[in-house]
Structures are given as structure tokens and as C-alpha cells.
Amino acid sequence: MFYVWNSKHRRWVARQKRGSVGRIHYVPPSLGECYYLQILLNKVIGPTSFEDIRTVNGQVYPSYEEACFALGLLDDDKEYVSCIKEANAWASGRYVHSLFVMLLLSNSLSRPASVWCQTWEDMSDDILHTRRIRTKNPVLTLQPEEIKNHALADIEWLHRNNGSTLSNFPDMPSPDQRYVISSSNLLVHQELLYNKDLLQDEHSTLLSSLTSEQRCVYETLMAAVEHQRGGMFFVYGYGGTGKTFIWKTLSAALRSKGNIVLNVASSGISSLLLSGGRTAHSRFIIPINVNEDSVCSIQPNGDLHNF
Template sequence: MRLPFHLPGLQPVVFGADEDINYVLNRPSVKCSMFLSWMERNKDPDDHLARTLTYVQFPTWYVWKTENRCWQPRKKGNTIGRIHNVAPSLGEAYFLRILLNKVKGPKSYDDIKTVNGHVHDTFRDACFALGLLDDDKEYIEAIKEANETATASYVRNLFGMMLLSNTMSRPEIVWESTWKYMTDDFIYRYSKLHRVEGLSILDDELKNYALLEIEKFLGMNSSSLRNFSTMPFPDSSSLSDLDNRLINEERTYDVLSLAEEYVNLFNMLTEEQRSVFEEIMKSVDGNTGGMFFVYGYGGTGKTFLWKTLSAALRSKREIVLNVASSGIASLLLTGGRTAHSRFRIPLNLNEDSVCHIKADSDVAKLLHQTKTYYMG
């Protein structure tokens, strides 16, 4: 006997073209599929046998009554159950099928996903907890081995082929363990393109770039990362930042040396400077925005305070723009520029003057990515 099954709320419903949809949905048969009726039978407190059987074993002891849409104890005959075959590419349905060959007497979908008293979020996680799936270590080792002799492009395609094979139990675990091997060429290529040494790219951006390349490979094979529910999907809009020369220039700082510099500068702050520093950092970390006017006569440590703030944020790979009203003053700050140069401020101002920054320009994208500004 072939045993159909379905995910929650996905049971098939047959109806005529002229039937009223409300009438169709209120039919008793909609909630009494063969699979759901099996779990209803397991709720009978007087039927101890039902709760000792798997779905496959059930037809041997019970018979399905189509007219009543229920299972009844078998009185004669012999029947062997067989669950419909499901391809691994169908995801949760595939893992549900695996569990139906193991779990006995469940009363609900949550019971099927319960292992040692813990209800797992997905059927796949339940399979993994029961030891029914491999740990994918062989795939991780294969990628590591390929990385020793092959290019990053080859490693990305190799991972794409693994996805297409539908043989990995947890592709997202393999991805998190090996994504760095798929990005070795990016920093070198962009540093050479923009002629910037020591270019630093955030991990999230590197991951996104690799995912875009994998998505291209899958697309050429009539597939997509969207077919793998646990895999992240790339954001193509953020890729343009990697082509932005201005943003790349602001990421050329050595974060390790800046971290050491920050510690040294912070320890030399006075109590008053530290109070200002913490207030500004609180606003930056909380992303609440704000404008701070730090004033004092020459030698009170205004520039020193801002050097500390710059080192603190740049050591976290954040973008800081140091600007000043004059070229000489801008030289006192690391990466300093004049305000007119950075913000495209016209030299001759009038009541109709505006900063000539287009919404989709590199400067606009730089300002959008910037964590804080300093006007000296």
C-alpha cells in the first residue's frame, strides 16, 4: 500500500471548477487525509498498538476506510506499507520521509520533530539529532584539500557542484566552515584594480561576493541558492561598494596597528576628554546620530581627542572622515581633507549654493557608509 504524506497545511485538495471555494475548504476530508488520520488514530488512549508502530508498519495492522476517512483495525488480509519516494531537492519533505521510517506513534508534527524531549525547528534538525544524517566533514575536507592546489574560482564552483548534488546534510555548515577559501582572489583583484595597498574588505562583503559568484554558477545549471532554504542569498546592491574607490581608500588602514594606537591614546586621555569620548562613542555605537561641538583654546587636546576617536572606529573597520576648513589644518589628522574637497562645497557661496553630490555617486555612497565625521 502506497502511503502519501505531506508537510503541515500542504495536503492535496481535489475539487471541481464550479465548486465554491469556501465549501471545498470546509469539507471534512480536507482535515482527514490518510496521513493526518494516522496521527489522529495515535491519539486514541485505548489503542496501545497504534503508538508502537511507524507509518510504514501501520497498514499491516490497520486498514484505511475511504468512506469514513479513518483507520480501523485490520481483521483479515496482509498489506505492506510503502511511503512515497521523495527527492532530496524537496528539502523538508525529504527529511520528513526519513523520520516517518523511524518515529513511532506521533500525534502531531511536533511529535515527529521531537528528539529526547526537545522539539526541533525543522525535520532536518530532528534527523540530524537522531544521527540519521552525516556531519558533512568529508565535504569540508574536500574543499580544504582543493584550496591547496586550486584557485578560489574553482573552489566556488566545487561548492556549487556539491549543492547541485543535494548530498550535503547541512550545506550552510559547510559554507560557514569554508567560505574564506572561496574569497582569496577578491582582495588581491580589487587592490590591483584600485591601486590601493592593504585594502581591507569586511567579512560580510567577502561572503556576499562569493555567494554572488556561486549564484551565477548555479544559474548556469538551472538552479539557485533560493532552492536551498538554509543557505544565505547574496545582496547584489551592496556589491557596488567594492567598486567605489573612495570607500576602498578609507579601508586601507592597518586595523591591528590602529587597535594598539587606540589603546595608547585612550590611556592618555584626561578625565574631561574621556567623558567627551564616551559620550560620542555612545551615540556612534547606538546609531542614534548627533552633533557635538568640542571647543577650547589651543593645546587643550581637541585634535588629540579626535585622533583617539578615529583610531577607535577605524580599528573596527568603520569609516571616519576627517575634514578641516583649511589644507594646513587637514594635515594634522590622518586621512584629513578640506571640507570643500570632501563635500563638494563651492568656493564662492551664495544663498542658492548646494553641494554638488549626486545621489548615486561614489561620494554619496561613501557618506552613507561613514560612521562619523570630524570638522576641524
Template sequence: MAMVRASKNIVSYVRELKPRKDTSRIEVRIVRLWRNYNKESGNTMEMVFVDKEGTRIHASVGEQLIKKFDDKLREGDAIVVQLFKVYDAIGEYSTTPHPYKIGFFQTTFVGKADDFPSAVPENYFADFSDILEKLDFHLPDQELVFFYEDEPIESILNKKTVPRERGFAIGRIAHIQPSSDKLYFLRVLLNWVRGPTSYEDIRIVDGVLYPTYEDACYALGLMDDDKEFIEAIKDASDCSSATYARKLFARMLVSKSLSQPHVVWEATWEYLTDDILYKKRRETGRPDMNLTIEQIKNIALTEIENHFLSNGCSLKKWPHMPKPEDFGSYNGIRLIDDELKYVVEDQLKENERLMAMITDEQRGVYEQIPDAVLNDSGGVFFLYGYGGTGKTFVYRALSSAIRSRGMIVLNTASSGIAALLLE
């Protein structure tokens, strides 16, 4: 550690600073300034200086001198510094690559550097692409192949994978959404398994080769055991109904909350199917009806699958999950079939019941819309009225009238009460 003697004419660059080397002054800009505290040195003022060459160095003002220099040091200012000490850059962290730091004395002089350039070369930060490399990966036989637009297909199919060049870089594996299934679990394992030389090595845990990446993740304890979701389904079945529990299970699947859906199914199927036999006895009018366990499971899985299909999803996304027996055999349009499940005779009776209660004002609205539908003239109708004036009632009458003719009606509502009343 040494004091730097002052000379009015000589200006040193930051790269020239060394302990016990005489120098006159430095001209720098304060690019960073902050306060720090630790038990050994107490409160300090910390800075990063940059000179005209773009070289940076850390500078520090001790607790007893902060009051003296507080109004002379501002982040962004260009200053002249004289009579300072230079010492080894030791400590818990390093803010610059420079091997030394600057310390202030009681006699250190700080003034303005009026001729300091507004922009200096930047030698501190490296290009982000130089220090961080995105590490792509792929499943077996799914590597990317680059080719020219006019390249023959035979040449493209015969292309060989080019090994990556070895070198030094800070890498980060590409982010993968959990919905990507196999690729997501492969990414989890790549962050955990050291030195694999093949895809099989990645799936080996304690000498056991697991069939899927998901199973390997589960064996390593990298995935949750789903116990909280199993308990949630049991509670839902006890507090509400098995129908609600099935919908809850479906939402858990869609949201990718379950690590092993098939395990959750096996642990909760009795709760998820608790009302199946009762519902079937009521639907058929046969109170003595009996179903096998497999039949009950199949009905529940069919209901879950139908719930998925109505939301653009399918149990096919979960290969380990059991499927209903007629899974994959349907070739129609499920959305249309779901909307045509109603019984025409029941809709006709419902319409007659509602029409017996309709007011003259409501009838005037009611008669206009079916005419537009039946004559295929189309139109947009705005039905306005205060709460309780019967807007939802009119739409129910319209829906039953159109459905009684074997046609489809899709009702939507912006409020919760109307949504409950409309079907």
C-alpha cells in the same frame, strides 16, 4: 512421523497428506530443486512439489540417499512418488504454507507421471499488490485532490481529505530523491519516528520542536556531520586555491553530498575566501585596498551563485545558506552577460597578434567563416587537419575577430587540450 503404504490405484492430493495417514501415491511436478547444507543433517537435496490442484509441499532427500535419487529428480519434471514419510514442517525457514514436509526413504519409488498437466492452478503466490502497498505521503497542505474534468473550481477547493481505510497490508513508503529536500527529510523521519499524530510530532526530538525536518534528522543523528567534507575543502584550499575550493563546495551542494550546507560554509568560509582580497587588489590596481569580512564573504557567495546560475541552479535551493547582498536583484539574462564580459579592445589586440602569425592556408579558412557570420548567411564548416597543424589556432583567431565586434562566440571542444586552449 509415519511410513506411507503403497497402493497402485489410489492417488492422493497434497492437501490430504498427514502424518500416519495411509495413502498410495502422489503425482507432482518439481517446481524448485536445490542443494542445502547444515551442521545437523549435512548435505541434502531440497525440493518444492506442486500437485494438480496447485497445492505445494516441501520435500527433502537426506545425504545418504542423494546418490540414489540424483538422476531421477530434475527441476520441472512431473513424477510419481510412492513410499515416503510425512512429518511436521519445522526448521529455520518454510518454503510453502503446507504444515508438513515429505521425506524420502531408501525404499521410496520415483517414476514419471506422463499424464500430469502442463499447467496447474497457482495457489502459492499471492498477487504482489495484495501483499505490498505503496504508502504515499505529502507535506502539509500538499495532499492530492481528485476531481472530475467538469467539476466547478469551488467544489474542488472545498474538498476534504478522505482518511485512509484501516486494514492489514505490507507497506513500503514511496521512494523520494534527496533532491526533493523537505519531502526527502520527511520520508527519513517517517521511517524513524513512531506513532506521530501531526507534522509537529514528527519534528520533536527529546522534547524539542525543531523548525525543519532536516534539523530534526540532524538532531536524531540520521544525517552525517559533514566533517569529511569540511576537511576536504580545507585540503583543497591548502593544495590548490580558494577558487578551486569554491567550485568544490558548489559541486558538493549540487550533488546533495552535504547534510547541512550552512554549517559547512561557516566552518570553511575563511578557506573559501582566502584569495578574494588578493584578486580584488589586482583587479583594481590598488595594493592597499581593504575589505570587511562581510564584503569578502559577499564576493565569494556571489561567485558561487554565478557558478550555480551558469549551470541552471541557484542558492535559493538551500534556505539556510547565506545569500550575496544583491541576491535576487538581477533582472537581465546572465548567460548573455557572462559571454559579453570580455573587453572589446583586448579582443582586437589579440586578433591582431594572432593574425601576424597566421599562415596563408589558415588565412584562407579564416576569411570564409567571418564573412558568413557578418553577412548572416550562416553555414556549417568542417576544419580538418592532423595534430599540430593549427586548427585550434584558427578558431582562436576567429573567436577574437568576432568578439572584437561585440558579438558572442561559444566555443566547444571534444578533447581536453583543445578545451584548455579555447576560451
């Protein structure tokens, strides 16, 4: 307010005209402590040090985030805790994990670590049952720390599928890497999580509803897979002729046998009609604006590269 920096002589000089309008640059919530420091700089009057900024009613808080809460500048996330607990009462553990990941990615949580500490048991209540099924050991027992790591590993897989990671949230705990890399490829692991018994029932229902023309397409493609002949097939038909129905039947048939199916479409709306569908641009990292120098940004030796 009273001095200005003279870059030519490299020294502070008295301001000729008193008064100035300062500006603090925007900081996104994903930057953690920098974001909370920005909030405090707009609220705390006349601080003389960074310790002063973290001081509220004579108490020095260990972080800027804690100081923000002490000043009542942030929500307490109670509604999100209640939301997760309510969802746990009727939804699967996988759904609750997806809900928590969505809240993290949308920067809706003021204190993610606090929400995790209050809800991790709710988000982990099916871990033991799931692990017993996968290991085919009905008497398997897990310690609380092991259950927590399994839940965190599942949340980490969901984050990576959305191009993020738990390490982007400094306050959030990260799973032990032994649980994260239990599968050599996280994408393969995710594609093999489908319930084969349910898919077999779904396949039987869908197969019985195929028309003769649809069944011909189905049998041709299934024969190519079973005999490992491979190939490229083009199915043409007007809207409403049952093309998506064929893809659903094929997907259920192959996934029920433990095979991997990548359903992709050219548009987001079309991909929603397919089981586990995604756009081709998202799955294969195809650039939206394509020119003669465009390439798919698949990282060498990454999970997608080794899929």
C-alpha cells in the same frame, strides 16, 4: 491499519481485513525539509504529532533536519569540509567555488549551510585581491560581510550557468542583489572574466605556431572582425589538420582584446576541445528531438536573450 476511508460516504469505516502494507513516496533531497520528514517517518516509531517526529530524547528540535542529525541518520559532511579546505591550499578561488557548486548540485551535502559557514573564509581568501585588480585600487578594503557577498554572488553566477540558483537550497544564504546585478547581464559578465594578460601570452605562442594555410584563415577572420564586416565562414579539413588549433588562436586573440567569443560544437566531446566551449544545444537551448514545431526555449528579456 484499523480504518479505511470510504470516499462514497465520506467517512472512516473499520477495516474488514486487518493488516496493510503502507508506502511512502520517494522525495528527492532537493526538497529540503520534506526529504528529512520522509527519513524520520521511516525511523520514528508511533509518533502522534509532527512535534513528536521532531522530538529526540525528550528534546524538540526546530527542524526535521536537526532531528535527523540528532538521531545520527545523516553524515556530518566533515569529509567535504576537509576537501574544500585542502583544495583551497593549491587551487584558485574560482575552482573552489566550482567545487562547492558541484557538491550542491549533486546533492552530496547533508547540511550545505553548515559547510558554507565552516568554509566561507577559505572560499573567499582571494576576493579582496581580485576586487583590487578589477577596480584598479590597490588599497581597497572590504568588510567581512562584503567579502562574503562577493563570494556568494560568484557562486550564484556559477549556479545560474548550470540552470540552478542558490534559492533552490533553503538553508543556504543568498547574496545581496546589489552584488548579483552589478553587471546588467550575468552571461556577459562571465564571458569578460578571462585574464587578458594570460590570453595575450597564449595568443603570441599559438600565433607563432600557425602554418601558412592556418594563418591565412586566421587573418581572414580577424580582418572581418576588425572591420566589422561580419559574415559566415566554413573551414573544411580532415581530422588532425589543425582546425581546433585555429579556433583556439582566434579565441585567445579576440578575448585578449575584451571581445566575447562563444565557442559551440555539435557534441559534448568536441566542445571540450574548445576554450570555454559548450554544445550548441546547451548554449542556445536547442531541443534534442526536433520537429516542425520546435523552438529554442530562450526566455524573453532574459540574460541569454540580451546576450
